[in-house]
Amino acid sequence: MPAPSRTSRAAVIAAAGEILEAADLEALTMAAVADRVGVRGPSLYKHVANRSVLIRAVAEQVASDLRDAIERAAGRQRDPRASLRAAVVAYRRYVHAHPNGYGLLFAHLLPDSMPDAALVASVGVPIVRRMEELVGPESALEAARTLVAWAHGFVSMELGGAFRLGGSVESAFAFGVDAVLRGVSEAPD
Amino acid sequence: MPAPSRTSRAAVIAAAGEILEAADLEALTMAAVADRVGVRGPSLYKHVANRSVLIRAVAEQVASDLRDAIERAAGRQRDPRASLRAAVVAYRRYVHAHPNGYGLLFAHLLPDSMPDAALVASVGVPIVRRMEELVGPESALEAARTLVAWAHGFVSMELGGAFRLGGSVESAFAFGVDAVLRGVSEAPD
């Protein structure tokens, strides 16, 4: 008699993500995940190959959600400059809500758990599209890379507590978006 | 009879850093480090408290070396713009040479192994000093944060293989430095 599944791949990945955000990567053990979905450790291997690919699956879920959040925010504004600003604000908001999951996207210390690089890269697609409107097609890719690199760097330093030299982090963020958008749109040909 | 030390704290930290760069964080086991310095696993605990603080010590060594590299590069140029450009180039070069060690500085997934935040923040000090010359003291901190965030974001995406949408990474780097320096120095008051 076939036994009905008491859990699912999606539930396992979601549970792993919740443990990761509530604690940290060391707390993300197979036993803890099993406990949360209501089975024993060995049963997880019916749904995911091993811990490394479970971590990767969490990372890919994050990348995909992050891209959706950016896309939605950017789509709400008509003006390209306002749209890019909204995209970056949404980026930062998502990362604040999922700091540990976001950390997975650039945790190249654990190669087996790295999310698909093309998927991570695709997070920038909506930014490139809006940049085309702001700076034209020739330098849109480089301008988008500059903005995304800045945004990633900013939130990642913010999460790491690297802003210790005083001053307001909020105003540094506002200053940064303005400076980068100004810098990329005033590029000499 | 007191037994002469067959290894040292510095040697243990150096060995850990070498293993980390040659492989990855999972390969950085106490047994592997012990092997490399020529003792057995338990002896390491005479030199470092545990694996987490060993990892942290490696991270702090990296932060300190990185700051020195930036400081030297920046000091070689008289003009502030050229100095900041040189600092960022040195930053990138150091990270390329120590990608996994650099990853430790922002691996906030493992809180016990996080380097001292004030030390990480101090990496930006030479940048702030040069920014004062470029943009004046009022916005120097925010301008420095913008440049460092961009630089960190750029190299970290580069290492993560996130630049997958085509184009040259080198020219994106050159475009980025120029855009950020232009953006921060043309800030409206």
Place this chain on the structure above:
DNA sequence: ACCTGAACACCGTTCAAGT
């Protein structure tokens, strides 16, 4: 004062046996 082997706890993973 530092090093060692033995021992322990914990965790990822496999597998044969259950339903």
Place this chain on the structure above:
DNA sequence: ACCTGAACACCGTTCAAGT
């Protein structure tokens, strides 16, 4: 078809005994 307990390998860590 999925779940389970038992078992194994591996790793961090402790500790009593060596020199």
